[in-house]
Amino acid sequence: xxxxxxxxxxxxxxxxxxxxxxxxxxxxxxxxxxxxxxxxxxxxxxxxxxxxxxxxxxxxxxxxxxxxxxxxxxxxxxxxxxxxxxxxxxxxxxxxxxxxxxxxxxxxxxxxxxxxxxxxxxxxxxxxxxxxxxxxxxxxxxxxxxxxxxxxxxxxxxxxxxxxxxxxxxxxxxxxxxxxxxxxxxxxxxxxxxxxxxxxxxxxxxxxxxxxxxxxxxxxxxxxxxxxxxxxxxxxxxxxxxxxxxxxxxxxxxxxxxxxxxxxxxxxxxxxxxxxxxxxxxxxxxxxxxxxxxxxxxxxxxxxxxxxxxxxxxxxxxxxxxxxxxx
Ligand SMILES: [Zn+2]
Ligand SMILES: [Zn+2]
Numbered sequence: 001x002x003x004x005x006x007x008x009x010x011x012x013x014x015x016x017x018x019x020x021x022x023x024x025x026x027x028x029x030x031x032x033x034x035x036x037x038x039x040x041x042x043x044x045x046x047x048x049x050x051x052x053x054x055x056x057x058x059x060x061x062x063x064x065x066x067x068x069x070x071x072x073x074x075x076x077x078x079x080x081x082x083x084x085x086x087x088x089x090x091x092x093x094x095x096x097x098x099x100x101x102x103x104x105x106x107x108x109x110x111x112x113x114x115x116x117x118x119x120x121x122x123x124x125x126x127x128x129x130x131x132x133x134x135x136x137x138x139x140x141x142x143x144x145x146x147x148x149x150x151x152x153x154x155x156x157x158x159x160x161x162x163x164x165x166x167x168x169x170x171x172x173x174x175x176x177x178x179x180x181x182x183x184x185x186x187x188x189x190x191x192x193x194x195x196x197x198x199x200x201x202x203x204x205x206x207x208x209x210x211x212x213x214x215x216x217x218x219x220x221x222x223x224x225x226x227x228x229x230x231x232x233x234x235x236x237x238x239x240x241x242x243x244x245x246x247x248x249x250x251x252x253x254x255x256x257x258x259x260x261x262x263x264x265x266x267x268x269x270x271x272x273x274x275x276x277x278x279x280x281x282x283x284x285x286x287x288x289x290x291x292x293x294x295x296x297x298x299x300x301x302x303x304x305x306x307x308x309x310x311x312x313x314x315x316x317x318x319x320x321x322x323x324x325x326x327x
Pocket of ligand 1: 125226227231244260264
C-alpha cells in the first residue's frame, strides 16, 4: 500500500528499470495487467465530472475551462511533442521549463515519460513494439496502454538527451503532485473570485470542476485521440508504412496534431499542416514566438516532401483517386 502511495508522489520510486519492465511483457505487449490502485487518480478525475450537477455554471467558469484547455494543449503539442520528442525548434532553458511545467499540469504524466513513449511510437509505429499500436484495437490504443502496468515507468534509454536537465527530471518525477497543486490553486482562485467579484458568479468548487476537472478530461482524451482515432479515421495523403491519418477536425481540437499522416511521413518539421489549407495553430503561434525571439531554429518541411506536387485540396483528391485506381 505504501509503495503505491509513494509512486503517486514520486513516479520514479520503486519503478522497475527498463530491462525488468521489458522482461515483464515488452513495451507493446497487452499481457501485463492494469493496476487499479495505481490508476485511481485517473478514475477519480473522470468521476469528478459528475460534480458538475452540483456546482452550477457561469461564463467565467466556461471561459476558464476553454482557456486552460488551449494553453495546455499548446504546451503539449508544441513542447512535449514538437520540442521534447522531435527537437524541431530551439528555445531558452527558462521557457523550456515554463512550457513543460504547463504541459505537466495536463495530467498526462511527466514530460520525459511522454516524450519517451512517443519516441517508441515513432520507432515502431503500429507494430507489436509500439506502446499504443493500432493492432491492439481502438480502446487499447486510446486508453488501455496508458493505464497498463508496463507503461508506467519513464523509458530513460530513449530520452537520455534530456536527462542532463535536473529541473526536467524533477517535473517528470513529481508530475502528480504538480497536478494536485494546480487543482488546489484553481479552487483557491475560484473562492477568491467568488468573494471579491461576486458578479462573476463563480466559486471555488465551480471553478475546480469546470476549469480543472472537465478541462483536463477533455484535454486528455483529445490528446489520446491522436494515438487512437488518428490511426484509423481520416485521409492517407502519404503512403506511410503505418496506419496514420489526416483529419481536419482532430487538427482543430488538438491545435494541429490531427495532420498525423503528414507527421508520420516527416516528423522532423515544426510544421504538421504542410499546406496553407491544413490549419496548424501551434505552428502559427510558434512562428509568432520566433518573431519575438522566444523560440528559434524552426525546422521547415523539406522540398522533397513537397515534391509530390500537391498544391490544392482538389489536386490531392485527384491524386488519391489515381492511387486507388492504380492496382
Ligand atoms: Zn502516430
Ligand atoms: Zn511525433
